[in-house]
Amino acid sequence: MSVALAKSRSDRDEAAPAAHGLDGLNLFVANIQTGFGPFISVYLTTQGWTQTGIGTALSLGTIVAMASQIPAGALVDAIRSKAMVALLSILAFSASALLLALRPTALWVYAAEALHGFSSCTLGPAIAAMSLALVGQAMLGPRLGRNARFASIGNGIGAALMGACGYYVSERAVFFLTAAVTLPAIISLLPLARLRDPAMLPVSSSGTHPTRARASISSLLTNRALVIFALCAMLFTLGNSAMLPLAGNTLTKEAGNFASLLIAGCIIVPQLVVAAISPTIGKLAEQRGRRLVLLIGFCTLPVRGMLFATLVNPAALVLIQALDGIAAACVGILVPLVASDVAGRSGRYNLSMGFIGLAIGVGATISTALAGWIADAAGAPTAYICLALVGLAAVLLAFNAMPETRPP
């Protein structure tokens, strides 16, 4: 008895730095990713790039990211040390931020975009896999809630920091800052590297090591829960991802001098909401099931779309963005959680994450193009309504077809 107690205490002592490391990793990685967002197009414009050239570079990044989702997932599954995967991915981020800052010419920018696109696909699954290894399947929901909290704090700080840096220093400095933030991300990774391999992978109930009995890819991709969830996530993203750019566009048009501040609010408010509620959402998913959380998150989208379509008050737009935070917390926690429910013990966890990631990527790409086209042809309110209808379709699909995946 005392031996067992001592062991559990030493486990906890070992787990504490790792848990803090994971917190920091989520925070700094989200911070880094802010630098690689839409700001790249502003920066390349200041470097004399044409709009066509910028479009090509960004599309290249998107295509590489989408094409690598599934292969990158399979690769991460095959590599034992997820900390090593994370380290290499973060180093690739450093390289691509430095390339963007130092050599904003076509070839190097393409290289940076491709590098970033691929490593995003390996880093996300690696972080999820380390979370699973750290706390085990039973406690994964709360841990993912914590991940989401720190990631959103990182996003919020990143947006404020990079926005200020771009405004007061220079556009180029944003990418030096991004490269600099990769250092604390790597430092956060150190305590996670000490996690031993047996802990890196969950051991199934029968005690066999899961890598030795890896499920076939086809059995995974015909798994109903996974496919339905990926479809739901795709529909949701299709309705969701163009909403913020469209709202920002409306603000720039309507809000005059304060537009930039209000857009900053539209980006940061959801992050605050995620930071506040995601641990609760993680517990809710553990206690009341995934379906409930999925439906709560999805339901905010049609509501948000209808509110955007009917209200034009700029301050109201910022408040409505709080709904985005609820959805982001729910979906952000559920993607790695459902993947773990479906494939956590099959040795195909990261492949499943890649599959869902691909679905989300497809949804995001179509979303921006579709909403832009509708807004041009019929005005922003119509575009909001269409996005809301897509969101409603996601709710209906989830309600009718998505099974509960929480392990009994």
Added chain:
Amino acid sequence: MAAAGCRNALTGAAVALVLGLLCVAAFAPQCSAATPVTVQAQPESSPAPASNEGQPKTGAQTKTIENVEPLSSSDATAVLGKKVKGPNGEDLGLIVDVLVDADGRPRAAVIDFGGFLGVGSRKIAIDWKALDFTALGRAGTVELGLDRAQIAAAPEYKPGPLGAAAVTAPPAPAPPVDTHR
């Protein structure tokens, strides 16, 4: 065994990354802007309008040296990507494109205006005559006598057959330029 193989491969990848970074660092100091040189297609004709970007044009006549004349940065400057400042020195946006007529004369500048970290900006075409380029060579900025609220009210620029409405500065109201005649 397999894990060891993986680790070796990973170490290799890490080394390759570091080498790549070194290459970048090695290349970086070499980037310096040479004095732009224009190649005139027809040296005997009326002075050709300077290329907007001041960049050398590759032509078939590069071997005949008399077609080349230096164009210093005090004579002409690139405008793509330059900042547009308002009457009170506030940042309005970036020049992302130039609309020219059939004679190649600039008629309007397309300005990407507003937004935060690249989210929510709009493109607006501004009458070329409303822009003041005197500070361009010195400060790298272009001035425009419109404030944010006035620009926000301008119609969005959309390339394509629908046409582009251009906005002019209030002091010299001119009819909107129809760039697509």
